[in-house]
Amino acid sequence: MSSNEKTPLESFISYKADTGMQCGNYSIDIAKPKAGEQYRFHFDATACIGCHCCEVACNEQNNNSADVKWRRVGETQSGIFPNVKNHFNSMSCNHCIDPECLKGCPTNSYIKFDNGIVFHDDDSCIGCQYCTWNCPYEVPVFNKDRGIVTKCHMCHEKLEVGQTPACVQACPSGAIAIEIVNVKEWLEVDMAKQGVAPNLPDIEITKPTTRYTINETHDMTPADAHIIKPNHSEWPLVFMTVLTQISFGAFCAVLLGEITNLFGFNLPSPNIWMMIAIFLPSLIGLPLSALHLGRPALAMTAMKNIKTSWLSREALALALYTSGLVLLITLYFFEINQKFRFIVELLVFGAGIYGIYAQSMIYRIKARPSWNKKETTNIFFNVGYIGLFLITFLLMLNESYSSASVLLPFGIFIGFLQYVEYSKEVDFYKYLSSEHKNFYQLNKTKILYETNFIKLRDYRRNSIFVGIFILPILSMLFLASQNYIPAIIFLVLSILISFSSEIVSRLLFYKTAVALGLAGNFFMGNQR
Helix, strand or coil, rough: CCCCCCHHHHHHHHHHHCCCCCCCCCEECCCCCCCCEEEEEEECCCCCCCCCHHHHHHHHHHHHCCCCCCCEEEEEEECCCCEEEEEEEECCCCCCCCCCCHCCCCEEEECCCCCCCEEEEEHHCCCCHHHHHHHHCCEEEEEECCCEECCCCCHHHHHHEEECCHHHHHCCCCEEEEEEHHHHHHHHHHHHHHHCCCCCCCCCCCCCCCCCCCCCCCCCCEEECCCCCCCCCCCHHHHHHHHHHHHHHHHHHHHHHHHHHCCCCCCCCCCHHHHHHHHHHHHHHHHHHHCCCHHHHHHHHHHHHCCCCCHHHHHHHHHHHHHEEEEEEEHCCCCCHHHHHHHHHHHHHHHHHHHHHHHHCCCCCCCCCCCCCHHHHHHHHCCCCCCCHHHHHHHHCCHHHHHHHHHHHHHHHHHHHHHHHHHHHHHHHCCCCCCCCCCCHHHHHHHHHHHHHHHHHHHHHHHHHHHHHHHHHHHHHHCCCCCCCHHHHHHHHHHHHHHHHHHHHHHHHHHHHCCCCCCCCCCCCCCC
């Protein structure tokens, strides 16, 4: 080799110097963001070779285990064999302008720095994992060992001292870079052109700042399109949601009884045993939700962000509702004036109805298409028909058969509304159109229903009809003919079968949810 020729390493170093590439450099020459600007990633898909060096470097830099991935490489394919191409998308946090993780977090553990970086405060995190549902890119990841969620922070501590983030430094092809973006210009002009990539969620959900350089290919298919796996069971949440909804339904029945008495109808007044029966499901359900947390000892801090988090609102409202039930039990025990008691009941009703509504809104998020429907709210409220059956049962035990005969049809009617919602859901997936904007995710949900959970699906179909119609109507007929023992037996069977049916339905609700996420994300780790 002549003295004028460069070695391959020298040639590469010269090329980096001439082009300003950030890869391989420990230091980064980039100005601090000014007012109205922030840091962002640039990903060049035309340069990425799918080596996953960025994933490894990120994990090593942040001391994460193999199943905790702050940066992931998704893979898509285009063309027809043998003319097939692979395409890669290396993604970490998009440091969005309107981050859903930040708005949804009940403990205010997310902070958006002045430089635009979305930072997660590990110390205040309770491990509720709500942000892992809210983020349409599935960026936050649950760390089982620590009991908290963690995520990419763009190696902010390195940027502050002029050092290169680990993923940028490790990329051998210079596919990842740090840039400064003018937020106003990005939102108004560039985001719709440079912030989109095939098979990624709608940019309007969170307004991500990552800039993409991609090959113009319109037939990209996620490489994991054939992989369909159930989601987490979320057993604590299954029971918590169903039990609190039953409790509220039962409370509505008691409130209805109070109203009829105040209007002068000669029907038996609600009693302390009814209030205790209403209180118990809520008493059992709310603590169960803490078992879902990675750090259950900090459960009470979930009420910190009532300004923007539906989870905080639910926690506060249902805590007030349950506390109100304790107060009402006390009022019934000391036989306090009915009008004063009625005022308290109205306040408890307000807390309960808002609590169940907030509970449903937790799941009406754009990142989970199978949840994001108004039917979710309807279904959550309609579960209360079991509560009406429960109070009817107590009226029968108290030999208040006339009141039971009045309340039971109300329970059957609410149950009918639940059956209507069930039928609508069945028809939705039966006639799911391939033109639906979220067809990819919803079709996977449909396949899960039809292949992975056939027995549970069939049990739901049969049990909801038996529990809502056949058994309660038989109970009503025996009640009308003054055969009270069979009436009680059939009503108890109805309560048990309906409860099991709603538990199965709620389990399927969680298990079949398919997130938007990163296409072709084979090695997703603990993303939920």
